[in-house]
Amino acid sequence: MTEQQLPVWADPSVAPADLDPQGVSRRGLLRRAGLFGAAFALGSAAVPAAASPRGWGGDDPRLAYLVGDHHIHTVYSHDAKYTFSQLAAAGAKYGLDWMVFTEHSNFGHAKYGAALEHEEILKARAENPRQLIFQGLEWYIPAAEHCTVFAAPGRHEVDLLTQFESAYDGKLLGYDKGGPADADTARNEAHAVKAIKWLAEQRRKGYVDDVLVLANHPLRLGIDSPHEMRGWRDAAPEIMIGMEGAPGAQGAAIPGQRGSTSMRGEYENKPSAQSWPGYPAEAYLTYGGFDWATATVGGLWDSMLAEGRLFSITTNSDAHRIVFDTWRNGDWPAGRNFDNTGKLPDPVNTDTPQPGSDFWPGQFSRTHVGVTRYGYRAVMAGLRAGRVWLDHGHLLDGLDVRLKRDCDHGRGVTLGGRLRVREGEKLTLNITVTTASRPNPQGILPELAHVDVVRGAVRGPVADRDAWKAPDTKVVATKDVSGRKGTYTLRIPLTAGRESFYVRLRGSDGNRNGTGCLGASVDPHGPIPHAPGDGDPWADTWFYSNPVFVDVAGA
Numbered sequence: 001m002t003e004q005q006l007p008v009w010a011d012p013s014v015a016p017a018d019l020d021p022q023g024v025s026r027r028g029l030l031r032r033a034g035l036f037g038a039a040f041a042l043g044s045a046a047v048p049a050a051a052s053p054r055g056w057g058g059d060d061p062r063l064a065y066l067v068g069d070h071h072i073h074t075v076y077s078h079d080a081k082y083t084f085s086q087l088a089a090a091g092a093k094y095g096l097d098w099m100v101f102t103e104h105s106n107f108g109h110a111k112y113g114a115a116l117e118h119e120e121i122l123k124a125r126a127e128n129p130r131q132l133i134f135q136g137l138e139w140y141i142p143a144a145e146h147c148t149v150f151a152a153p154g155r156h157e158v159d160l161l162t163q164f165e166s167a168y169d170g171k172l173l174g175y176d177k178g179g180p181a182d183a184d185t186a187r188n189e190a191h192a193v194k195a196i197k198w199l200a201e202q203r204r205k206g207y208v209d210d211v212l213v214l215a216n217h218p219l220r221l222g223i224d225s226p227h228e229m230r231g232w233r234d235a236a237p238e239i240m241i242g243m244e245g246a247p248g249a250q251g252a253a254i255p256g257q258r259g260s261t262s263m264r265g266e267y268e269n270k271p272s273a274q275s276w277p278g279y280p281a282e283a284y285l286t287y288g289g290f291d292w293a294t295a296t297v298g299g300l301w302d303s304m305l306a307e308g309r310l311f312s313i314t315t316n317s318d319a320h321r322i323v324f325d326t327w328r329n330g331d332w333p334a335g336r337n338f339d340n341t342g343k344l345p346d347p348v349n350t351d352t353p354q355p356g357s358d359f360w361p362g363q364f365s366r367t368h369v370g371v372t373r374y375g376y377r378a379v380m381a382g383l384r385a386g387r388v389w390l391d392h393g394h395l396l397d398g399l400d401v402r403l404k405r406d407c408d409h410g411r412g413v414t415l416g417g418r419l420r421v422r423e424g425e426k427l428t429l430n431i432t433v434t435t436a437s438r439p440n441p442q443g444i445l446p447e448l449a450h451v452d453v454v455r456g457a458v459r460g461p462v463a464d465r466d467a468w469k470a471p472d473t474k475v476v477a478t479k480d481v482s483g484r485k486g487t488y489t490l491r492i493p494l495t496a497g498r499e500s501f502y503v504r505l506r507g508s509d510g511n512r513n514g515t516g517c518l519g520a521s522v523d524p525h526g527p528i529p530h531a532p533g534d535g536d537p538w539a540d541t542w543f544y545s546n547p548v549f550v551d552v553a554g555a
Contacts, residue, residue, distance in 0.1 A: 004129050004130075004132070004374065004375050004376070005129040005130045006040065006041055006130065006374050007097055007130050007131075007374065008023065008130065009022075009023035009024075009026045009027050009030075010026075010027065010030055010036070010037075010040055010064070010374060011037075012036065012037040020438070021437045021438040022095055022397065022437060022438055024437070025397045025398070025434065025437040025438075026397070026398075028434075028487075029064065029065070029397070029398045029400075029434060030064050032487075033062040033063060033064050033400075034062050035062060035063075035064050035372065035373075040064060040372075040373055040374060041373065041374065042373065043372040043373035043378075055420060056405070056408075056420050056421065056422070057404065057405045057408045057410065057412070057413075057419060057420065057421070058404075058410075058412060058413035058417060058418065058419045058420065059408075059410035059411050059412070059413075060402075060411060060412070060413045060414045060417050061372050061411075062372075062411065063370035063371060063372060063382075063387060063400070063414065064370070064371055064372070064374075065368040065369060065370050065371075065389075065398065065399075066097040066098055066132075066368070066369050066371055066374070066378075066379060066382070067095055067096055067097050067098075067362065067366050067367070067368055068096055068097055068098035068099060068100070068132075068366075068367050068369060068379065069091065069096055069098075069099050069100065069316040069317050069361040069362060069365065069366070069367065070099075070100040070102070070134075070136070070148050070150065070214060070314060070316050070367065071100065071102050071138070071148055071216060071244070071248060071316035071317065071318045071319075072087055072091075072099060072100065072101050072102060072316070072317060072318075072319045072361050073101075073102065073103060073104065073138070073318070073319055073320050074086075074087055074101060074103065074117070075343050075344040075345070075346065075347070076101075076103040076109060076113040076114075076116065076117045076342065076343055076344075077103040077104045077109075077138075077320070077344075078104055078106060078108070078109075078338045078344070079104065079320060080103075080319070080320045080321070080344070081320065081321055081327060081328070081329050081344070081347050082319070082322075082327065082347060083346055083347070084101065084117060084120045084121070084124070085120070085124075086347075087099075087101070087319060087360070087361060088124055088128075088131070088133065090360035090361055090362070090363070091131070091360070091361040091362050092128075092131060093360075093362075094360060094361065094362030094363045094441065095362055096131075096361055096362040096366075097131075097132060097374070097379075098131075098132035098133075098134065098369075098376075098379050099131070099132070099133055099134065099361055100134040100135075100136040100148060100150045101117065101121070101133070101134070101135055101136060102136040102137055102138040102148050102149075102150065103117065103136075103137060103138065104138050104140075105137055105138065105139060105140055105165045105169040105171055105172060106171065106172065106338070106339075107172065107339055108337075108338045108339045108340065108341065108342040108343075109165070109342050110162050110165045110166050110172070111342060112340075112341055112342025112343065113341075113342025113343050114135075114137075114158050114161055114162050114165070114342070115158060115162075116342060116343055117135065117343075118135055118157075118158040121133050121135050125153070132374075132375070132376055132379060134150045134151075134152075134153070134376065135150065135151070135153075135157055135158060135161065136148055136149055136150030136151075136161070137149045137150070137161045137164070137165055138216065139164070139165070139168070139169060139170075139195075139213075140169050140170040140171035140172075141170055141192050141195075141215075141224075141228075141232075142168070142169075142170035142173065142175035142188040142189065142191040142192040142195070143170065143175065143185055143188035143189045143191075143192060143223075143228065144170075144189075144192065144223055144224045144225075144228050145215075145216065145217065145218070145220065145221055145223055145224055146215075146216040146217065147213050147214060147215050147216055147232075148212075148213065148214045148216055149161065149164065149199070149211070149212075149213050150211070150212060151208045151209075151210065151211045152208060152209040152210040152211070152376050152377055152380060153376050154208055154209050156207050156208050157208060160199075160202055160207065160208050160211065164195065164198070164199065167195075167198070168191065168192075168194070168195035168198065170188065170191075170192070173191070175187075175188040175191055189228060189231065192228070192231070192232060193231050193232065193235045196213060196232055196235040196236050196239055196240050197235050197236055199211050199213065199236065199239050200235070200236035200238065200239045203238075203239065209377065210377060210380045210381075211239060212239060212241055212380055212383060212384065213232070213239055213240045213241065214240075214241060214242050214243060214244065214312075214314060215229065215232070215240075215242070215243035215244065216243075216244050216247070216318070217244055217247035217248075217265065217267075217291065217318070218243045218244065218291060218293055219267070219279070219283050219284065219291050219292050219293050219300075220247060220265065220266070220267050220269060220284075220291075221269055221272070221274070221275060222269070222271055222272070222275035222276055222279045222283060222284055223272075223274050223275055223276065224276075225276035225278075225466060226276070226278075226300060226303070226465065226466045226467060226468050227465035227466045229243070229300075229304070230304065230465050231465075233304070233309070233311060237309065237310075238384060241310075241311070241312050241383060241384055241386075242310075242311050242312030242313055242314065242386075243291075243293070243294075243301075243311070243312075243313060243314075244291060244313070244314055244315060244316065245290055245291060245293075245294035245301070245313025245314060245315055245390060245544055246265070246286070246289050246290040246291060246294065246313075246315040246365065246390065246392065246544075247265035247266070247267070247286070247291060247315075247318060248265070248316055248317045248318020248319065248357075248358055248359075248365065249264070249265050249266040249318055249320075249357040249358050250264055250265065250289050250317075250357075250358070250359060250364050250365060250392065250537045251322075251323035251356065251357050251358060251359055251364070251537060252264055252265065252266045252268075252357035252535075253530060253532070253533060253534065253535030253536075253537075254323060254535070254536055254537070255533065255534050255536065257323060257324075257355075257356075257357075258355065258357060258533075259533060260532060260533040261532045261533060262357075262532065262533050262535070263285060263286060263529075263530070263532060263535060264286045264289045264530065264535045264537060265286045265289065265291070266357055267284060267285055267286045267291075269284055270284060271284065276466075278466055278468065279468070280517075282517055282529075285529045286529065287517075287526065287527035287528060287529055288508060288512065288526075288527025288528070288540050288541075288542045289392055289527075289535075289537055289540065289541075289542065290527060290542060290544065292517070293468075294313050294544065295516075295517075295526065295527050296516065296517040296518060296523075297454055297473060297474060297475055297516050297517075297518065297522050297523035297526060298456070298469055298470050298471065298473040298474060298516075298518045298522050298523070299468060299469065299470070299517065299518065300468040301313065302454075302456050302469075302470035302473040303462070303467050303468050303469055303470045305456060305458075305470070305473075305502050305504075305547050306456050306457060306458055306459055306462075306470040306472070306473065306502075307458070307459070307460060307461050307462060308458040308459075308460055308500060308502075308549065308551075310386045310416055310546070310547070310549070312383065312386045312388050312416070312546055313388070313390065313544060313546065314367045314383075314388065314390060315365040315366065315367055315390040315391075315392065316361075316365055316367060317358055317359050317360065317361045317362070317363070317364070317365055318358060319358045319359070319360060319361055320356075320357070320358055321354065321355065321356035321357060321358055322356050322358050322359065322360055323356045323357065323358065323359065324353050324356070325353070325354055325356055326349055326350050326351050326352055326353055326354060327347040327348065327349050327350065327354065328347060328348055328350050328354055329344060329345065329347055329348075330344065330345030330346050330347055330348050331345060331348075332345055333345075363441050364392055364393060364441070364537060364538075365390070365392055366390060366391055366392075366394070367388060367390050368388065368389050368390065368391070368399070369382040369383055369387060369388055370382050370385075370387030370388070370414065370415065371387075385416045385417075386415060386416020386417075386546045386547075387414060387415045387416050387417075387546070388415060388416065388545075388546045389401075389415060389505075389543060389544065389545040389546065390543065390544055390545075391541070391542070391543040392537065392541040392542055392543075393440050393442070393444070393446055393509075393537065393538055393541035394436055394440035394441070394446055395436065395446045395448060395507075395508075395509065395541045395542070395543050396433060396434065396435065396436060396446075396448060396543055397434040397435060397436055397437050398432070398433070398434030398487070399431070399432070399433060399434070399505075399543065399545065400414070400430075400431075400432040401414050401415050401429070401430070401431055401432075401505065401545060401548065402414055402429075402430045402432075403417075403419050403427060403428070403429050403430070403494075403503065403548045403550070404419070404427065404428060404430070405419070405421055405425055405426070405427055406425075406426040406427065406428055407425075407426075412430070413548055414548065415545055415546040415547070415548060416546050416547070416548070417548055417549070418548075418549045418550075418551055419548065419549070419550045419551070420551045420553065421496045421550055421551070421552055421553070422496065422552070422553050423496055423497065423498055423552055423553070423554065423555075424495065424496060424497075425495070425496045426493065426494075426495055427493070427494040427495065427496060427550070428491050428492065428493055428494070429453065429491070429492040429493075429494055429503060429548075430489055430490070430491055430492075431451060431489065431490040431491075431492065431505065432487065432488070432489045432490075433448065433451070433481070433484075433487065433488055433489075433490070434486070434487045435447070435448060435484065435485050435486060435487075436448075440538070442538045444538055446509060446541060447482070447483075447509060448481055448484075448507055448508075448509065448543075449480070449481065449482050449507070449508060449509055449510025449511075450478055450479060450480055450481060450482070450507055450508065450510055450525075451478070451479045451481055451490060451505060451506075451507040452475050452477070452478050452479075452505065452506045452507060452525075453475065453476055453477040453478075453492055453503055453504075453505060454473060454474070454475055454476070454503065454504045454505070454506060455473065455474065455476040455494075455501055455502070455503050456470050456472060456473030456474075456501060456502055456503075457470075457472035457473070457499045457500075457501050458499065458500040458501055458502060458549065458551075458555075459472075459499070469518070473522070474521065474522045474523065475516075475522070475523050475524065475526075476503075477492050478525070479492075481507075482510065494550075496550060496552050497552070498552065498555060499552060499555050500549070500550060500551050500552045500555040501549075501550050501552075502547040502548060502549045502550065503547060503548055503550070504544070504545055504546065504547040504548075505543075505544070505545040506526075506542065506543065506544050506545070507542065507543050508527070508540070508541060508542040508543075509539075509540070509541045509542075511539050511540050511541075512527065512528055512530070512539075512540045513525040513526065513527070513528065514526065514527075514528035527540075527542060
């Protein structure tokens with residue numbers, strides 16, 4: 001792999017006149033962070049911890065945010081359609097800095113496809129060193145659904161994935177839901193935990209520089225139970241870092257696209273015999289395109305955060321078949337199939353729209369990761385640290401969040417960080433928003449209507465590992481920002497009580513709001529489901545952020 005180069009928007013040798021409005025906006029954000037040019041290229045790859053456990057307050061570094069997608073499928077997945085080069089080009093077109101190609105595991109992929117795709121990835125890295133391209137895997141979790149697994153570039157990255165696939169994939173072993181070994185749930189769940197610990201061991205001993213895992217579309221089938229998710233996290237929290245807060249397939253319910261029962265995210269399922277029985281019926285829908293586990297204030301995500309441990313959220317394309325696209329799968333030569341090649345035939349253009357649910361990488365869903373430099377390990381460090389926010393429909397150009405004690409003069413701590421305070425201290429949550437600078441790929445200039453602050457008490461580990469409610473979490477502040485343009489900062493006063501707590505952010509274009517799943521006293525104007533078959537994603541866009549934790553001394 002050649003030496004990584006800065007993206008054009010961060011490269012001072014590229015004149016501002018050669019950038020589009022989004023690039024100009026991103027360059028301005030980088031300058032304000034004090035990371036432009038050499039400072040960004042040579043900055044520390046690892047992001048420092050927020051604060052010493054013995055000190056008060058905290059002072060995180062200034063960050064630039066890189067945009068990416070960790071869930072993309074190509075012809076090296078048995079159910080996808082596009083070539084690697086088509087998807088890499090689309091990611092570049094829509095402004096992605098980093099991409100993870102996550103092919104479905106199966107015997108053809110493990111034996112042939114992973115190595116073939118790796119050759120394409122190595123070539124792409126050499127030919128375009130401004131683009132960060134990771135190789136990953138969509139893991140069929142034993143006893144549950146799917147996860148993204150990906151490693152840092154290095155000589156063992158593809159070997160790690162194929163070893164993992166062969167030894168721990170639920171589909172290959174028959175340990176997944178729907179496989180022949182469903183009855184042995186305890187064994188299957190234990191094997192998933194063993195798999196994550198194995199990945200952690202490969203990182204610890206230096207077989208690979210880094211590896212991360214994220215749960216994909218966790219409530220699509222309702223088979224990822226709360227105790228399983230906690231078990232995966234606790235097995236290696238530095239490896240199993242979070243979940244998709246919003247799934248791909250965001251175009252699934254565009255009117256007239258897939259049918260009268262279609263829902264965003266392809267969340268069209270009802271509870272089955274394999275589903276965890278404690279989920280309510282409303283858990284099987286998306287809300288403003290977001291998974292119920294994330295969208296429900298006081299719900300499953302909050303119940304995990306209320307333990308005082310970071311569990312990040314992301315969003316991505318899950319690209320398989322793009323809405324309104326005209327390509328179809330190619331035809332197999334005689335005697336060839338996925339099992340004996342590990343790769344589908346290249347697609348053929350029909351000039352006629354084909355069925356699809358997904359958007360191109362970066363076209364609609366974006367995960368923003370805070371870093372101090374540009375590079376593979378910096379992205380992984382930022383994800384692990386939880387310096388993450390996400391948006392749909394290119395709702396925002398930028399978001400910077402800092403929580404600080406009023407008596408401090410530093411920068412404070414940001415997303416994923418921890419602020420150490422005394423009971424009764426006055427705090428300020430500074431939310432700096434940069435509004436959209438250009439129309440999104442649908443031709444709409446997005447406008448943010450409101451910003452919501454969600455606060456929840458931290459009570460420590462739960463006795464019931466299947467708990468999915470955080471009864472002390474609710475929306476505590478809403479700011480109407482309709483009509484505001486450019487870059488502005490909202491200042492939200494907070495007071496530290498006796499209990500440790502966390503705060504997180506959410507906001508939308510204001511087009512669709514209603515009472516949240518746990519009632520108006522918890523969430524008076526949250527995201528709501530759309531009618532079946534009538535879910536235009538461009539008309540209902542949201543952003544979410546990871547939390548900031550506040551540790552109160554003596555709590």
